[in-house]
Amino acid sequence: MSLTLADARIVTPEGAHDGWLTIEDGRITHVGRGSAPRAGHSLGGRHVVPGFVDLHNHGGAGGSFPTGDHDGARAAVALHERHGTTTMVASLVTGAIDELTTAAASLAELCDEGLFAGLHFEGPYIAAARCGAHNPALLREPSPGEFARLVKAGRGHVRMLTLAPELPGALDTIRAAAAEGVIAALGHTSATYEQTLAGIEAGATVATHLYNAMVPLGHRDPGPIAALLQDERVTVELINDGVHVHPAMLRLAYDVAGPARTALVTDAMAATGMGDGDYVLGSMRVNVAGGVARLAEGGSIAGSTLTMDVAFRRAVQEVGLSLPEAVEIASRTPARVLGIADRVGSIAVGKSADLVVLTDELEVAGVMRRGAWVRPAEPA
Ligand SMILES: [Zn+2]
Numbered sequence: 001m002s003l004t005l006a007d008a009r010i011v012t013p014e015g016a017h018d019g020w021l022t023i024e025d026g027r028i029t030h031v032g033r034g035s036a037p038r039a040g041h042s043l044g045g046r047h048v049v050p051g052f053v054d055l056h057n058h059g060g061a062g063g064s065f066p067t068g069d070h071d072g073a074r075a076a077v078a079l080h081e082r083h084g085t086t087t088m089v090a091s092l093v094t095g096a097i098d099e100l101t102t103a104a105a106s107l108a109e110l111c112d113e114g115l116f117a118g119l120h121f122e123g124p125y126i127a128a129a130r131c132g133a134h135n136p137a138l139l140r141e142p143s144p145g146e147f148a149r150l151v152k153a154g155r156g157h158v159r160m161l162t163l164a165p166e167l168p169g170a171l172d173t174i175r176a177a178a179a180e181g182v183i184a185a186l187g188h189t190s191a192t193y194e195q196t197l198a199g200i201e202a203g204a205t206v207a208t209h210l211y212n213a214m215v216p217l218g219h220r221d222p223g224p225i226a227a228l229l230q231d232e233r234v235t236v237e238l239i240n241d242g243v244h245v246h247p248a249m250l251r252l253a254y255d256v257a258g259p260a261r262t263a264l265v266t267d268a269m270a271a272t273g274m275g276d277g278d279y280v281l282g283s284m285r286v287n288v289a290g291g292v293a294r295l296a297e298g299g300s301i302a303g304s305t306l307t308m309d310v311a312f313r314r315a316v317q318e319v320g321l322s323l324p325e326a327v328e329i330a331s332r333t334p335a336r337v338l339g340i341a342d343r344v345g346s347i348a349v350g351k352s353a354d355l356v357v358l359t360d361e362l363e364v365a366g367v368m369r370r371g372a373w374v375r376p377a378e379p380a
Pocket residue numbers: 056058091122267303
């Protein structure tokens with residue numbers, strides 16, 4: 001069965017143009033310019049961008065991935081899908097090793113189903129001084145052997161490990177991750193500039209929410225941020241909710257790292273899509289007020305209530321990026337980080353039909369995943 005979407009403003013890797021596309025068996029089979037050769041579903045001139053790819057997400061709609069609970073995870077994925085995320089990684093937080101292996105084994109079943117593109121261990125190998133909303137009592141020193149247990153529990157679905165490179169055993173663990181095909185991400189770290197470079201040299205290729213939970217930029221003491229931004233091997237995650245990072249600092253990161261090394265992430269937690277109130281993130285109690293999640297004790301920012309459509313819209317409206325630039329950092333670059341850019345992250349023939357229809361104000365008007373509407377495009 002083939003579907004034609006007509007009268008669309010399509011954002012492809014080459015730029016934006018008015019045109020149409022056809023979809024068959026979940027894939028894009030044609031991308032054309034101008035009027036469609038046959039009648040189709042008119043999008044009334046609205047934008048069509050590739051589905052968003054979120055590398056760092058802990059849940060939503062009351063569901064929390066660190067629990068490993070399937071119903072909660074499905075509710076969270078459904079929420080993020082309605083906001084345009086068609087590919088996402090399930091992020092865990094620091095927990096006891098047995099809890100982490102149990103949660104990973106449970107979530108691996110949802111990876112088998114295609115619900116997640118992989119699993120992300122954020123911690124437990126992170127710095128106490130920069131642990132944010134992670135339980136400081138459960139932090140550990142990295143070891144390749146223990147990390148291998150975590151990877152094994154995920155049955156081939158573990159895609160990322162966030163750790164602090166200055167900890168004893170970190171560089172060996174980064175090498176072990178890289179050898180396993182797991183992305184080593186540096187974050188929640190007290191590392192110096194030099195220690196960060198050593199982590200990159202060992203094989204780390206991602207910065208976990210750049211700026212947050214790391215030593216700030218200093219002109220005499222550049223710290224991790226300068227090293228992560230400047231190294232061509234590293235892609236930097238940014239939480240573009242206006243709370244975690246000022247738009248000017250997002251612009252600075254983008255200008256240094258460029259669209260091919262910048263990835264928007266949500267770092268969303270269970271409260272996303274819900275009201276203010278009390279929640280948990282892993283073993284920590286979190287209070288959400290005005291949409292900002294903070295630890296009940298100490299007040300550290302504890303993840304976000306961000307969705308990718310908002311991050312995308314802010315990239316254009318608050319940061320000043322063009323639509324193709326925003327598409328690059330919300331879809332194509334994170335897909336490339338995950339090694340799946342041949343299938344998702346852009347609108348091109350042969351790619352999965354993962355699409356977001358956006359109004360002129362960049363509000364979501366429709367979402368398609370693998371060729372099926374998860375939120376049908378409303379009549380224009
Ligand atoms: Zn996180």
